[in-house]
Amino acid sequence: MRYMMLLSGTNPATPPPPELFEAIMKLGGEATQAGVMLDTAGLLPSAAGARVSLSEGKVTVTDGPFTESKELISYALYEVRSKEEAIEWASRFLKIHRDHWAGWTGSTDILQVMDPAGAPPAG
Amino acid sequence: MTEPGYEATRSAIEAVWRIESPRLIAGLARITGDVGAAEELAQDALVIALEQWPVQGVPDGPGAWLMATAKHRAIDLVRRRASYERKLQEIGRDEQSRSEHFGEPDVDAMDDHIGDDLLRLIFISCHPVLSPEARAALTLRLLCGLTTAEIGRAFLIPETTVAQRIVRAKRTLAERRVPFEIPARAELPDRLASVIGVIYLMFNEGYAATAGPAWMRPSLCAEAMRLGRVLAGLMAGEGEAHGLVALMELQASRVGARTGPAGEPILLADQDRRRWDRLLIRHGLQALARAREAAGPPGPFEVQAEIAACHAQAHSVEATDWERVAALYVVLGHLSPSPVVELNRAVAVGMAYGPARGLEIADTLTGHPALAAYAHLPAVRGDLLAKLGRTEEAREEFGRAAALTGNERERAVFRARAAGRPPES
Numbered sequence: 266m267r268y269m270m271l272l273s274g275t276n277p278a279t280p281p282p283p284e285l286f287e288a289i290m291k292l293g294g295e296a297t298q299a300g301v302m303l304d305t306a307g308l309l310p311s312a313a314g315a316r317v318s319l320s321e322g323k324v325t326v327t328d329g330p331f332t333e334s335k336e337l338i339s340y341a342l343y344e345v346r347s348k349e350e351a352i353e354w355a356s357r358f359l360k361i362h363r364d365h366w367a368g369w370t371g372s373t374d375i376l377q378v379m380d381p382a383g384a385p386p387a388g
Numbered sequence: 389m390t391e392p393g394y395e396a397t398r399s400a401i402e403a404v405w406r407i408e409s410p411r412l413i414a415g416l417a418r419i420t421g422d423v424g425a426a427e428e429l430a431q432d433a434l435v436i437a438l439e440q441w442p443v444q445g446v447p448d449g450p451g452a453w454l455m456a457t458a459k460h461r462a463i464d465l466v467r468r469r470a471s472y473e474r475k476l477q478e479i480g481r482d483e484q485s486r487s488e489h490f491g492e493p494d495v496d497a498m499d500d501h502i503g504d505d506l507l508r509l510i511f512i513s514c515h516p517v518l519s520p521e522a523r524a525a526l527t528l529r530l531l532c533g534l535t536t537a538e539i540g541r542a543f544l545i546p547e548t549t550v551a552q553r554i555v556r557a558k559r560t561l562a563e564r565r566v567p568f569e570i571p572a573r574a575e576l577p578d579r580l581a582s583v584i585g586v587i588y589l590m591f592n593e594g595y596a597a598t599a600g601p602a603w604m605r606p607s608l609c610a611e612a613m614r615l616g617r618v619l620a621g622l623m624a625g626e627g628e629a630h631g632l633v634a635l636m637e638l639q640a641s642r643v644g645a646r647t648g649p650a651g652e653p654i655l656l657a658d659q660d661r662r663r664w665d666r667l668l669i670r671h672g673l674q675a676l677a678r679a680r681e682a683a684g685p686p687g688p689f690e691v692q693a694e695i696a697a698c699h700a701q702a703h704s705v706e707a708t709d710w711e712r713v714a715a716l717y718v719v720l721g722h723l724s725p726s727p728v729v730e731l732n733r734a735v736a737v738g739m740a741y742g743p744a745r746g747l748e749i750a751d752t753l754t755g756h757p758a759l760a761a762y763a764h765l766p767a768v769r770g771d772l773l774a775k776l777g778r779t780e781e782a783r784e785e786f787g788r789a790a791a792l793t794g795n796e797r798e799r800a801v802f803r804a805r806a807a808g809r810p811p812e813s
Contacts, residue, residue, distance in 0.1 A: 299407065300617035349403035
């Protein structure tokens with residue numbers, strides 16, 4: 266089963282400590298070594314992006330930042346055997362933030378990617 | 389604790405187990421020198437977790453908790469064994485003392501060497517002293533954390549058979565005193581070929597079930613691909629490890645397009661290529677690039693991946709570089725000669741240079757004993773004959789193919805063509 270993980274959060278005033286990056290690299294290495302991580306990348310603040318929306322038949326473009334929501338920070342694509350396994354990896358990722366960057370709050374949304382073989386998702 | 393909460397904890401434990409068990413067993417095998425004992429110790433830790441966590445809650449670092457718990461039991465076991473063997477020696481009865489386990493176990497080294505230990509575990513699970521079936525079962529058990537019931541379902545064999553296979557495999561490894569180590573340089577090519585063979589067998593078993601109603605069993609494919617990525621990560625300098633990953637990912641990229649709405653198989657030529665998995669194609673091509681960069685001449689998996697890449701990069705059958713495919717089959721035929729490779733070359737030559745040329749090659753294979761019961765020989769001949777307008781002969785060939793295949797879905801396709809209907813109907 267493939268899962269898209271979207272990490273969003275609010276950064277504290279302090280800059281991210283180097284230990285956080287080290288821990289992220291280590292965990293990413295573990296996930297890669299376990300053969301479960303297919304893809305991952307960090308995202309720049311929404312100030313560098315734009316939003317294209319459709320409403321009442323009209324397509325409008327708004328430049329970032331998107332102030333109304335938490336910033337999306339990164340995405341990762343995992344290939345695992347159960348939702349619980351995806352939850353475990355996501356929990357480890359958040360615990361790293363807790364342990365290395367005081368004051369950081371955020372969440373990971375775990376979304377199952379539609380099976381290319383068209384099999385029904387596991388309940 | 390309420391039942392749903394208990395169930396949720398159980399699922400969480402199972403997930404942690406799936407993630408941690410290979411590393412756990414690998415580290416424990418280093419301490420005990422015995423894969424069977426290592427697995428039992430890891431299982432013991434799992435049992436303790438299943439008892440404690442639903443009551444006390446899941447610990448903050450569940451992987452580390454399992455590792456610590458299992459380590460303590462491993463140290464106990466090694467000490468008990470050492471003292472037992474010392475006593476045997478004192479009374480002069482021990483002829484074959486396992487003196488290598490006398491010292492204190494090097495527990496702290498466990499975390500530093502986890503990559504090496506995993507690799508050792510892969511090599512010992514795929515050891516040539518074991519039968520190919522035993523290698524696959526043991527690998528799924530030790531490196532994928534599958535239960536015997538799950539392995540039985542994957543291979544369509546009874547759970548008891550799987551359990552026996554695994555018990556016997558562990559006993560063989562212990563009796564033959566197969567060391568828990570990475571093979572020496574001289575034997576590495578053969579041993580690596582065995583590992584790659586086991587993983588690819590697993591993949592194929594999942595990709596194209598040879599018997600029974602299911603066209604494919606995707607979970608086996610996923611396990612094999614995951615293991616392949618693990619292997620390629622641990623042996624980054626080995627071209628064939630990357631070739632294996634590339635081949636599996638490129639083949640798996642077509643899974644979504646390989647079956648129609650009723651589960652009927654759709655052959656490569658008729659697939660809707662927009663349904664191919666772009667991510668897996670990208671991954672497969674990256675792995676192929678790594679295989680090309682590796683030292684040494686290309687091996688059979690890299691060449692097969694090159695062929696798969698020709699298909700993956702073509703937007704249609706017509707746009708496929710069939711001349712390159714045909715040439716690659718010549719190379720593959722030199723590396724691993726087989727009548728099946730030759731049959732595939734016949735298909736490629738038929739596409740590149742016309743069905744008559746393809747049929748010439750296919751016709752040389754009709755008397756081959758290894759292909760006497762191979763459904764794809766008459767199917768390929770049938771297709772080439774149909775393209776040449778020799779309709780009656782073509783239908784006869786498809787009738788033969790339908791009688792030979794063990795795959796029910798495939799039989800339906802061949803029967804349809806034998807009856808002169810297009811494969812879709």
